[in-house]
Amino acid sequence: KILDAALCLQAKEPESKVILVSKDINLRLKAKALNLPAEDYQTGKVKDNRHMFTGRTTLDGVDSDVIRKMYVDGNSRKITALGDDRQNNHFYILKDGSASAMGFFNEKKRNIERVDKSYAYGIKPRNAEQAFALHAIQNPDINLVTICGVAGTGKTLLALAGALEQKNRYDQIILARPIVALSNKDLGFLPGDAEEKVNPYMQPLFDNLNFIKNQFGPNERKARAIEDMKAEGKIQISPLAYIRGRSLSNVIFIVDEAQNLTPHEVKTIITRAGENTKIILTGDIRQIDTPYLDEQSNGLTYVIDRLRGRELYCHIALEKGERSELANLANDHL
Known part of the structure; x- marks a missing residue:
């Protein structure tokens, strides 16, 4: 019509x-x-995402004293070393010949803080980007984190591991995904109550949770803690359809596959945040399953474009696939 x-x-x-x-x-x-x-509608659409913000910069020829200071003191106040590439809440790989250091810069603290590849609930980052992602997730000064990357880069796993590592800082970990099937092809109505209906869509989150739990023996304290949190409702699945009107305080809210959300839906989610709440949005803008969104108009791209460099916000793009050689082959050539 x-x-x-x-x-x-x-x-x-x-x-x-x-x-x-x-x-x-x-x-x-x-x-x-x-x-x-x-x-297409131009409102809420990013003009150019060909050179999308990655959240990190590699600097060569950095003063060796800056790198040495970061290893000795854990940080360096010589922020002039960042030059024109200085950005708020931004990650850096600083190099001087064979020496290098990973750092994080915040305008309020006005120093370059060293970033280490430290374990988070049994998960150790395998590359610099993963270390940056875990640092952002566990940084108490950052309330909104976006993690973007192709399949197999560890987005969901790192978000869950970082959240579990901070389980004593927050009352609850809430997991959510948009209810969108692959290529938007639904199987029809599913039986059961609201939780049973969304469980098939949430299975990837459970898979990553089980992977983390399997890093420990069945009787180890950390493995039992995950089961206890599930039993007590401290790890909870929440359908995004029912989020409007809620106020989320003292929680970590992980939204997976955020590229399937509209800018309006992402704004609705972020504005649910109450005191001491951290929101983590993960996704891959090349894997959009709804015909009404594309790489420039989806909610994840919109947030990254509008909030880069702002206080409370941090973004990191993951590039190196760590799932398997087969997954990397598919990402590179299919």
Whole structure:
């Protein structure tokens, strides 16, 4: 009906330019096939994401005293070493020949803090980006973290491990994912109550939780702590459909597959945050399963573009796949 109305208007007003504006990609393609100009909404759309913000910078030729100071004291106040690349809540790999150090810069503290590859609930980062992600997740001054990366880079695993490592700082860990099936192809209605209906969509989160638990023996304290938290409701699954109106205080809220959310939905989620709440958004903008979003208009890209460099916010892009050689092969060549 919408397409027919636009075509009728085009026929009635040949002197006027008629343009169909829709977020439905399929409708825009049909319109263009019928020689009707069609456009996407520009509001909430990132203009250019070809050089997307990664949250980290590599600097060569850094003064060796800065690197030495970071290893001796844990930080360096010589922020002039960052030069024009200085950004708030940003990660750096500082190099001087064979010597190097990983650092984090915050404008309020005005120092370069050393970042280590330290364990988080049995999970050790395998590369610099993963170390940066864990640092951001466990940084008490950061309340919103976005982690972007292709499949197998460890986004969800790091978010869960970092949250479990801080279980004494927060009352609850809430896990959520958009209820969107692969390629938006649903299997139909699922039986059971609300929790049973969303469980198939939440299985990837449970898989990562079990992977972390399997790092310990069945009788080890940390493995038992995960089971106790699940039994006591301290690890909880929450469908995003019911989040409006809630106020989340003293929780870590992990939203996986955030690329399938609209900018409005992401704003709704973030504005639920109460006192002492940390929100972690993870996703891959190249794996969007809804036809109404693309790499420039999804909620994850929108947040990264609008909040970069702001207080309370930190972003890191993961690039190196660590799941398996087969997963890396698929990411690189398919």
